[in-house]
Amino acid sequence: MDLLELKRLQDPLKEKYRTNPNSALITLSATARCGEGVTCKIETGQMMAEAGLHPATGGDGLSVCSGDMLLEALAACAGVTLKAVATSINFSFQDAYVQVEGDLDFRGTLSVDRDAPVGFRDIRLRFQLDTVEPPEKIKTLIKLTERYCVVYQTLIKENAISVSINKS
Template identity: 35%
Template sequence: MASVALHEKQAPIKDGYKWIPSNAVFTLSSSGTLELTSITCKIGTMKQISQAKQKIVGLHQKTGDDDPEIFGELCLENMLLKALVACAGSTLKAVAMTLDIPIAEFEDGKELAEDKIEKLGKLTERYCVVIQAITKNPDLSVSLRGGGASRSLK
């Protein structure tokens, strides 16, 4: 039933993308604020997440995601982006502390040596687990269980 609903919702959207491919392109954005008193990064919260108790995660609205009963209540892509910002921000803060680079200097608009900025960026990329998960093509396994049979896909 859900697959039929998905097809019905997506068919006109996909047809529209065939005629105007640029309509299929969208940009997600997120931001975070580094905390000066801890190794954390505050992210802006989506209204749906802040109100969530138990929510169903689903597809982006560009796929026809306007019915939460079928497609879910929260957008997967936005959740991933928020996780990326939070992880990279917290990692950057930890790396900056290790390298003795005061984050407050960024906020004061003081210049920082280019080599320090480059090292901060490279180490943040190396140690941010979300960046690593996205860029290193992690192994994904799916296990299907039930009816006495089990099958794993890799």
């Protein structure tokens, strides 16, 4: 996709959102249904995925781990955002990789140690670019990718999550 194609797709949306800001607020959703054993089926939009326990918590490794899915969501969002930003600022690269790693202390989620955190302690997002662009332009690309990556911005901010129960 080139800059003109990206603009052709996004300019009408940007104008719509400028004139009617409420139209930009869209609720995304995910649905999961508990499955066999300690698994959960996730509707991903393209297919069904079965999430289960990570092997470090007793899983068999045959199901996807939700922690891995979180890191994958960050890698995917950062990669798509990187491409969109590169297109919009006319940044040229031959190849690009996005790698995400996160550190978990499984003592927390297994209730082995009350002081051990539950959740990722540290997450590292790395970009590997095959490019001849100057360092200043690379810095701009990464800065804008961080700014506009939805998953990255969600993870670095404190977000309110409401929990409710519907009984059938």
